[in-house]
Amino acid sequence: MEIFVEDNVLINAKNISLHIDHRQILNNISLQIAEQQIVTLIGPNGAGKTSLVKIVLGLTRPSSGEVNLKKGLRIGYMPQRLHIDPSMPVTVDRFLKLAVNANKNEIQRVLEEVGATGLINNQLYSLSGGELQRVLLARALIQEPQLLVLDEPAQGVDVNGQAELYRLIADIRSRHKCGILLVSHDLHLVMSATDEVICLNQHVCCHGHPEQVSNDPAYLELFGKKDAETLAVYTHHHNHSHELGGEVINSEGKGISD
Amino acid sequence: MADFILRALLAGLMVAIIAGPLGCFVVWRRMSYFGDTLAHSALFGIALGLLLDINLELAVIMACMLLAVVLVMLENRRGLSTDTILGILAHSSLALGLVIISFTDNQVNLMAYLFGDLLTVSDSNLLWIGATVVIVLGVLFKNWNRLLTITLHEELAQVEGLNVLQLRLLLMMLIALIVAVSMKVVGVLLITSLLIIPPACARAFTKTPETMSAFASMVGCIAVCGGLAASWFWDTPTGPSIVVATSVLFMISRLAGIGEKS
Numbered sequence: 001m002e003i004f005v006e007d008n009v010l011i012n013a014k015n016i017s018l019h020i021d022h023r024q025i026l027n028n029i030s031l032q033i034a035e036q037q038i039v040t041l042i043g044p045n046g047a048g049k050t051s052l053v054k055i056v057l058g059l060t061r062p063s064s065g066e067v068n069l070k071k072g073l074r075i076g077y078m079p080q081r082l083h084i085d086p087s088m089p090v091t092v093d094r095f096l097k098l099a100v101n102a103n104k105n106e107i108q109r110v111l112e113e114v115g116a117t118g119l120i121n122n123q124l125y126s127l128s129g130g131e132l133q134r135v136l137l138a139r140a141l142i143q144e145p146q147l148l149v150l151d152e153p154a155q156g157v158d159v160n161g162q163a164e165l166y167r168l169i170a171d172i173r174s175r176h177k178c179g180i181l182l183v184s185h186d187l188h189l190v191m192s193a194t195d196e197v198i199c200l201n202q203h204v205c206c207h208g209h210p211e212q213v214s215n216d217p218a219y220l221e222l223f224g225k226k227d228a229e230t231l232a233v234y235t236h237h238h239n240h241s242h243e244l245g246g247e248v249i250n251s252e253g254k255g256i257s258d
Numbered sequence: 259m260a261d262f263i264l265r266a267l268l269a270g271l272m273v274a275i276i277a278g279p280l281g282c283f284v285v286w287r288r289m290s291y292f293g294d295t296l297a298h299s300a301l302f303g304i305a306l307g308l309l310l311d312i313n314l315e316l317a318v319i320m321a322c323m324l325l326a327v328v329l330v331m332l333e334n335r336r337g338l339s340t341d342t343i344l345g346i347l348a349h350s351s352l353a354l355g356l357v358i359i360s361f362t363d364n365q366v367n368l369m370a371y372l373f374g375d376l377l378t379v380s381d382s383n384l385l386w387i388g389a390t391v392v393i394v395l396g397v398l399f400k401n402w403n404r405l406l407t408i409t410l411h412e413e414l415a416q417v418e419g420l421n422v423l424q425l426r427l428l429l430m431m432l433i434a435l436i437v438a439v440s441m442k443v444v445g446v447l448l449i450t451s452l453l454i455i456p457p458a459c460a461r462a463f464t465k466t467p468e469t470m471s472a473f474a475s476m477v478g479c480i481a482v483c484g485g486l487a488a489s490w491f492w493d494t495p496t497g498p499s500i501v502v503a504t505s506v507l508f509m510i511s512r513l514a515g516i517g518e519k520s
Binding site: 054057058059075077079082084085087088089090091094095098099123124139143149 | 285286287288403406407409410411413414416417418457458461464465466467469470
């Protein structure tokens with residue numbers, strides 16, 4: 001399982017299929033993530049994004065196909081959400097200390113990095129959606145991961161917060177030199193920070209650079225013309241400047257696909 | 259004071275101390291129905307012990323452990339919810355226990371098993387309880403952080419390299435052990451209350467898992483003393499008195515909690 005061809009490949013999943021109760025969840029999917037590469041999985045609900053992530057993480061066994069990891073690969077995982085029962089009192093500090101080998105300095109460092117030092121003594125269950133996501137991201141960073149796996153990191157975060165979060169993720173990549181596997185359905189927001197997009201709907205509909213995918217017929221069909229246009233507007237913006245990502249649907253640029 | 263009261267007190271306190279932290283896990287992981295199911299299967303253990311003429315404590319521990327393993331295995335299957343599986347196991351084992359007991363020649367005092375019989379704790383009972391409590395405390399202490407981690411997020415724990423299935427099984431075993439020895443204190447039908455009410459009292463006043471556990475143990479100890487005292491002075495049944503004491507403490511903690519917030 002762990003032998004590898006290319007040195008800079010972190011993870012190489014080949015011909016992954018998954019059936020649950022005779023239902024096809026994933027069909028013959030291959031995926032490769034190299035060092036410092038951000039790969040984004042997009043697709044509608046039920047497309048199998050989370051299933052694929054679980055297979056990559058080794059949480060689910062695929063029905064067929066294989067996953068090869070770089071030897072000794074350190075993975076930082078940020079789950080989609082944390083259901084914390086309010087009956088459990090845990091501070092952010094304690095939560096981070098529970099991660100493998102976390103000491104005080106490391107906790108301070110990761111909290112600074114995600115901009116959440118002020119939360120250190122707060123109770124986990126009292127955090128807002130955005131705060132909790134930052135804390136989860138901090139925990140994923142503690143072990144200096146070579147690969148970060150982020151499952152819908154912006155869930156429950158408002159639009160401005162989302163743009164900020166994705167900027168943070170792009171920063172983290174350049175600072176830590178780690179590869180990132182990102183799951184999202186907020187297409188327009190993730191585009192700017194992505195090297196490779198894989199458009200998933202049980203099988204790989206299309207993949208490639210963000211610009212390329214956004215013009216791909218398979219992609220347009222999957223997300224419908226309207227969403228695709230929204231995306232196109234955004235990539236257009238992105239080509240010109242790096243402004244805040246909030247105002248996506250803008251009458252001025254409607255329908256222009258560069 | 260009579261010897262039997264001292265033995266009862268000692269047994270009750272030991273069980274209360276260990277029920278604190280384990281009860282917290284039951285509350286955090288919403289496993290109170292699981293505790294109930296284990297308790298019901300304890301009666302099945304008693305029945306088997308009587309039928310096969312083996313040590314009853316051992317029989318109960320084995321029955322609870324067996325149920326814990328069956329449950330962990332069933333949980334990983336699809337189709338029926340855990341809730342339903344627990345209901346099936348709980349009542350089947352209780353009913354089976356009662357049926358088997360009717361076949362044995364012994365004149366069994368069912369009430370003692372259903373509601374506890376703390377005042378008749380023998381030296382050998384004490385030894386069983388003491389040994390179990392020491393083992394459970396030791397294992398719990400050693401695996402504390404790992405158990406907290408899987409309670410917070412199982413998949414995250416697994417990615418970070420913990421063996422989640424094994425730890426979950428371990429936790430269930432510990433709860434099974436403690437259910438087995440608490441039977442003498444409050445009986446099959448009331449064991450869960452001893453696990454969940456003290457942590458519920460502790461919740462409002464604590465900010466870390468550790469203080470919550472310690473506080474819960476303390477509440478349990480106070481309740482044991484109170485229940486025994488009631489039983490001594492007013493001749494009330496001991497097990498139920500202890501549970502009533504935890505309920506009273508819970509209501510006090512709620513009132514105090516409201517006072518603290520305003």
